[in-house]
Amino acid sequence: MKKHRFVIVCLINGDALKFHENLTSTIKSNFGVNPQKLPAHFTIKAPFETDNLTNISDLENLINKFCLTNSKSGINLNGFNHFGNRVIYMNINPSTEAVYTYKKFIDELKKLTWLEWKSNEFKEKVFHCTVATKFQQYKFQGIWDFVNNYSPNFQLHFDNISILSWENNHWKTFREFKFNS
Template structure:
């Protein structure tokens, strides 16, 4: 069977009301400013940046991530307010927590050792966030976007109890599988 490389990444993807609220912010930005690039993925907090993987070995990838998640303890995560990286990314703030930083750091190490994935700069300088606009932001209109977004309210908390493996399908990121923390 020929090797077929596909793009994947690992993230926290809140479900239910939080997903709906974050998606609504993205929709509002699309309606008002035609910013739609962030709509190509569900609202998420990236843990491991996109990487190429042989689709024929996808089951092995899920198995390896499941092995990593065995025994992880659920923890609470707070999402509050809007922030930005320069004039190129607008995001929902993720309150930095020891549990989240430890999870990301251990996952980066695991991916490097067990999956032979490169440890990237973003793995070492982790800044958790939930992007609502990027890539199609025009710097000359940034203040207009920012004025619009910072009037919105976002203050949520959720229990992190699973990882999500996302896969790029027809130009959009879809959750391929959720991998629960095994309390066994």
């Protein structure tokens, strides 16, 4: 059977999405760096595969139920940081409520016995929205200096849990679930 690849994220919308799209496009044209294939987001569950679409149906039901019984919570997208010299991202500072909701959702996801977890997914979560990755290391300083000419500051919400699927060499929104309020 064919394996299907998915990732679970919170999609970033509104002015923050527009800022992210413009910034990643400018980085691409100025530095010859391909933008990531995911839309603006923060990751909830790293990419995983399944050949059983019943598993995805179960996942959809779990997310739908979770979103119906939980509320959106605040996050602040503010400034930049990086992981080593290979990933540059916008900081996401979640409210206490957003962290609680995230952890509660992870506990629910762990009930899906078929879902595989990587060892680094159990470390403390660094909420972030990537703007540049998988570039040649010598480009890091130029990109870093460039992004720091900007001061993003967006008040947003952790208001959705979305499943993206890998299709035709890029990620597409498979299903988006909105929180109750």
